[in-house]
Amino acid sequence: MSTNRRSFLARGAALAAAPTIVTVVGGAFAESAAADTLPDYAPIPPSALGPAVNAQGYYVGRVEKNLYWVTDGSYQAAFLTTRDGVVLFDAPPTIGHNLQRAIDQIASDNGVSNKVTHIVYSHHHADHLGASSLFGRQVVRVGHVETKRLLARDNDPARPVPDVTFETHRTLHVGGERIDLAWHGTNHTPDNIYIHLPDHDTLMLVDINLPGWVPFDSFNLSEDVPGSIAAPAKAMAYPWKHYIGGHMGRLGTRHDMVVYQQYVADLIDNVKKALVTVDPTPFFTKYGNNTWAAVKTYQAAQADYAAAPVIEKYTGVLAAADVYTASTAFIILESIRLDLGFGSQVHS
Numbered sequence: 001m002s003t004n005r006r007s008f009l010a011r012g013a014a015l016a017a018a019p020t021i022v023t024v025v026g027g028a029f030a031e032s033a034a035a036d037t038l039p040d041y042a043p044i045p046p047s048a049l050g051p052a053v054n055a056q057g058y059y060v061g062r063v064e065k066n067l068y069w070v071t072d073g074s075y076q077a078a079f080l081t082t083r084d085g086v087v088l089f090d091a092p093p094t095i096g097h098n099l100q101r102a103i104d105q106i107a108s109d110n111g112v113s114n115k116v117t118h119i120v121y122s123h124h125h126a127d128h129l130g131a132s133s134l135f136g137r138q139v140v141r142v143g144h145v146e147t148k149r150l151l152a153r154d155n156d157p158a159r160p161v162p163d164v165t166f167e168t169h170r171t172l173h174v175g176g177e178r179i180d181l182a183w184h185g186t187n188h189t190p191d192n193i194y195i196h197l198p199d200h201d202t203l204m205l206v207d208i209n210l211p212g213w214v215p216f217d218s219f220n221l222s223e224d225v226p227g228s229i230a231a232p233a234k235a236m237a238y239p240w241k242h243y244i245g246g247h248m249g250r251l252g253t254r255h256d257m258v259v260y261q262q263y264v265a266d267l268i269d270n271v272k273k274a275l276v277t278v279d280p281t282p283f284f285t286k287y288g289n290n291t292w293a294a295v296k297t298y299q300a301a302q303a304d305y306a307a308a309p310v311i312e313k314y315t316g317v318l319a320a321a322d323v324y325t326a327s328t329a330f331i332i333l334e335s336i337r338l339d340l341g342f343g344s345q346v347h348s
């Protein structure tokens with residue numbers, strides 16, 4: 001633990017830059033949130049952590065050839081240096097001005113231009129794009145048509161709408177480099193795209209697999225659970241060695257994707273068991289005509305039943321299995337019940 005103290009502290013500083021969470025939690029619960037009353041969780045496996053961040057709070061490294069990635073330990077962006085300037089992939093606000101610092105560092109080391117000419121948007125979410133406006137009006141922004149629609153709806157000056165859009169496929173050629181963009185249906189959001197760099201053996205797909213970690217709360221807050229479950233197989237259909245997941249401190253590999261697919265498959269199997277095994281009787285007996293109290297406690301028990309063997313299997317394999325597996329089990333349970341109709345019985 002102590003060897004990672006520096007990067008832990010830097011990560012804490014990066015998270016502190018997320019003002020809504022810190023303000024709300026700090027304001028509402030500051031008096032009761034004493035550290036010794038908070039729950040304990042299993043240690044993070046060393047395989048979940050990436051390189052230490054520098055004094056400014058970022059790490060920049062090469063993915064392959066002239067493709068680089070930047071992280072603050074929680075969020076990731078990437079950039080491609082070309083003979084005509086730099087293509088940036090996402091602009092997370094937690095990395096913020098460190099994006100240009102990282103680009104300046106690499107450009108100066110390699111004697112190439114540090115001027116960002118294009119920003120490719122993975123999806124519309126502010127936590128991945130909120131530093132876009134730092135790069136000014138002259139940059140060409142590229143994204144899915146639905147990203148443009150959602151950003152126009154959100155009307156956030158930090159996230160200018162894309163200038164160039166596409167519906168299913170678009171290949172960008174910038175400074176002799178090739179970038180293949182594709183939309184293969186909704187998943188995490190309606191607009192989340194696959195960014196493939198065939199000459200760099202790399203796929204960027206954000207908010208699906210967070211290498212080394214279980215998904216964030218409620219299956220990464222997925223807006224389309226069947227779509228999110230299907231996404232890893234679509235990612236694996238591409239040839240690549242390096243995976244940029246948009247989150248946490250390291251890049252991913254094909255092995256990380258296999259482990260993640262197995263984690264989700266194990267959750268689905270155990271959710272199906274929970275749906276036919278956990279007895280609803282005690283919940284409805286206790287809560288009588290308070291149907292929501294009975295349903296809430298019954299479904300929480302089903303989610304816990306499904307999560308327990310998965311938490312046991314993945315503790316020490318994927319970080320925070322004991323933190324968020326039950327919330328993801330709940331979201332998958334609702335999808336299996338509502339999208340697939342599994343466990344529904346028609347009244348006789």
Ligand SMILES: [Zn+2]
Pocket residue numbers: 123125128188189207
């Ligand atoms: Zn997102």
